[in-house]
């Protein structure tokens with residue numbers, strides 16, 4: 001089975017493996033690859049399996065690469081893997097060739113990648129160099145996937161904090177720094193892209209000192225593109241990052257980091273061995289479910305699955321246990337030897353769903369096909385929540401919870417591109433809390449679930465907020481403050497990173513940023529703003545349910561919950577958008593936005609008789625047939641509410657109204 005994340009993982013790893021010999025290898029110029037490759041040559045396919053007992057805990061380093069989006073994490077990871085001979089040299093720049101369409105189009109990484117490498121290093125005070133086992137975890141940069149970052153960090157003792165030498169510290173640099181700092185990781189600042197003409201490493205060093213108290217002399221200067229400075233990265237990892245804690249003599253405790261489904265092997269779990277040792281054939285149990293399994297295969301990602309028969313304390317690798325579904329593999333679970341008693345590890349906070357949306361088949365009869373596609377796609381993505389729901393307008397469908405809007409978009413795109421599913425998604429909503437007159441409180445993930453006249457029963461409502469970090473060149477401060485106040489933001493902090501860049505923190509209602517905030521922010525700052533957010537508490541708010549009615553009939557899938565003072569504007573925008581995208585039909589259509597029984601906006605589409613065959617003048621029967629087919633295909637994508645046909649595009653357009 002494939003899935004959003006599984007496939008990206010496979011392709012990312014294929015990316016590591018694909019030799020494109022025509023590309024220049026930056027390391028050849030420095031002779032680095034010859035000097036630093038250590039183990040992999042010895043462990044080519046023909047050689048004996050890797051003997052992990054040669055790597056006691058003091059010879060292991062687990063580290064992550066964290067950065068703002070596009071500062072060069074994946075490129076640096078590739079280079080380190082090349083440098084250690086873990087992947088073939090010279091596969092070079094066209095890294096998007098092997099990626100999924102969705103990743104190519106968006107140029108993003110959505111899933112943390114793990115790879116084990118081996119590196120020879122002469123430690124201070126030692127006469128002879130020795131080989132170290134290094135586990136590198138590359139992480140996604142986009143804010144929606146910071147859950148992935150925090151999970152990856154749980155298996156690490158250190159992190160390379162990569163900062164673009166020209167762009168300097170950005171919003172996700174700040175967010176990722178604090179994730180690593182709070183996890184007590186050793187942080188090695190890496191100022192990357194020093195080959196760029198606009199690079200200003202000294203300015204970035206000063207920013208790192210003023211914002212994070214990182215010593216300028218500790219920063220490594222690199223270009224993942226030209227190879228400059230890369231020879232200092234792995235020695236710094238070995239010298240500065242401590243080996244993992246844990247004891248090989250204690251009973252086994254391993255942390256389940258991630259899982260995905262492989263068609264041939266079944267569920268593959270990524271694990272970190274915190275204590276003890278694990279061998280093929282061992283019987284293990286899950287602390288979360290109590291379920292017992294046998295270890296059918298165990299090994300490391302080097303960077304493909306490489307069986308080793310054993311994993312020892314401090315090591316990160318994979319296990320195959322015969323689990324039939326990834327639902328059995330609870331991320332953050334502690335696995336231990338059956339018949340031993342251990343204290344479960346702290347695990348992770350469950351993924352928090354920030355945005356909910358309904359997903360419906362564009363053609364109602366396709367429910368089973370959509371069900372199948374969603375099942376396959378979610379098989380490996382523990383971060384999407386799915387429950388079945390039904391709508392009067394759209395029939396049977398699903399309510400899905402996502403980590404953010406990008407996560408939602410990627411999911412839709414994958415459903416369409418990979419499973420050919422045509423879906424209609426409803427306006428994204430955030431989880432509001434409503435209190436009713438009987439004192440009960442409910443979390444509302446679907447606006448349609450609220451009674452249309454909420455004032456009658458609702459006594460109070462709360463909405464989720466986020467703490468947003470925004471970094472911008474100083475000249476854009478004014479427009480950004482205006483945008484944030486329009487979005488009901490409350491300024492918490494305003495300072496300057498250096499003479500050119502301002503740093504702001506705002507509390508904003510989540511509802512205000514899920515739709516179009518980032519695009520707007522980019523557009524008013526000519527693309528220079530960087531933005532990140534973390535979820536915060538709920539705040540009491542004045543919210544109302546806004547209904548959309550077509551010819552007097554409410555369309556449940558178009559209902560939305562809005563801030564009362566904005567209801568008038570949102571209602572007007574929704575009605576205008578619908579007027580634009582609903583075709584004229586053989587009768588007049590009225591479109592209304594209403595709060596309870598009060599209509600706040602209204603438009604009419606006048607009647608028109610549309611006859612597709614009228615376009616055919618002669619008796620060309622094939623042309624007639626083609627047109628009829630096209631019309632039928634178009635109809636399939638329509639939803640009928642009462643007698644009104646609504647094209648899919650109308651639903652898509654509603655997503656953009658904030």
Ligand SMILES: Nc1nc2c(ncn2[C@@H]2O[C@H](COP(=O)(O)OP(=O)(O)OP(=O)(O)O)[C@@H](O)[C@H]2O)c(=O)[nH]1
Nearest residue numbers: 069070071072073074075108109141193223224225
């Ligand atoms: N000039 C220059 N470009 C670089 C360097 N390192 C990376 N790049 C380019 O910067 C762009 C982003 O690099 P990635 O490695 O994909 O960045 P990332 O941080 O992994 O991005 P996400 O995974 O999407 O968060 C790519 O076009 C790289 O080729 C460098 O040292 N110098």
